[in-house]
Amino acid sequence: MNNALILQLRELVTADMSPKRARHTLAVEQMAARLAALYCPEKEQMLRVAALLHDVTKEWSTECHAAFLKEHGITPTAMDLAAPKTLHAKTAALLIPEQYSEYADGEVISAVRYHTTGREDMTLCEQIVYLADYIDDSRTFPDCVTLRNAFWGADPENMTQEQREAHLLRVLVQSFDLTIAGLIEDGAPVSADTFLARNSLILKLKIEK
Numbered sequence: 001m002n003n004a005l006i007l008q009l010r011e012l013v014t015a016d017m018s019p020k021r022a023r024h025t026l027a028v029e030q031m032a033a034r035l036a037a038l039y040c041p042e043k044e045q046m047l048r049v050a051a052l053l054h055d056v057t058k059e060w061s062t063e064c065h066a067a068f069l070k071e072h073g074i075t076p077t078a079m080d081l082a083a084p085k086t087l088h089a090k091t092a093a094l095l096i097p098e099q100y101s102e103y104a105d106g107e108v109i110s111a112v113r114y115h116t117t118g119r120e121d122m123t124l125c126e127q128i129v130y131l132a133d134y135i136d137d138s139r140t141f142p143d144c145v146t147l148r149n150a151f152w153g154a155d156p157e158n159m160t161q162e163q164r165e166a167h168l169l170r171v172l173v174q175s176f177d178l179t180i181a182g183l184i185e186d187g188a189p190v191s192a193d194t195f196l197a198r199n200s201l202i203l204k205l206k207i208e209k
């Protein structure tokens with residue numbers, strides 16, 4: 001992965017998106033790069049690529065997601081159809097090796113695959129793309145503002161590495177709490193992966209204490 005390839009990808013993905021989706025995608029890339037600088041500078045380029053690709057199928061219709069999954073031998077679950085917003089993470093992860101093969105790194109694909117629901121024992125890259133998607137600077141939804149302030153307001157740049165790692169886990173738990181509370185309030189189903197993600201982060205925090 002190099003800067004020229006990233007520039008090419010940035011132009012390619014944003015050309016096919018609505019202006020709103022393109023703005024969000026570029027803001028997630030910026031936030032992922034800021035988080036990479038704090039947690040894993042060596043993964044910055046890979047995280048930029050994952051951010052650029054994370055919503056590449058977000059504007060497809062539910063029928064289009066279902067047809068694409070079917071072509072890949074996957075039957076959408078009742079949960080997928082009840083929460084169609086989560087489908088784009090599955091279809092984007094499948095599309096990357098086919099349409100963006102030079103970017104089809106395993107870490108990129110898993111960060112894209114789990115950026116909506118999270119999962120048990122998330123990797124650092126999955127955590128960063130998940131959080132960058134939640135707190136990117138283009139978001140004005142109250143929960144996003146709350147979480148962005150919770151993350152940056154604690155001044156993570158001036159923490160020790162250990163404090164900074166625990167801070168990331170705590171903010172992620174808070175993000176899952178907000179997501180789960182919002183879904184409950186809407187009477188919407190909550191993905192099992194989201195509960196597993198939250199539980200495993202809490203257990204990790206307790207073990208590391």
Ligand SMILES: [Fe+2]
Nearest residue numbers: 054055058116
């Ligand atoms: Fe998304």
Ligand SMILES: [Fe+2]
Nearest residue numbers: 024054055133
């Ligand atoms: Fe997104």
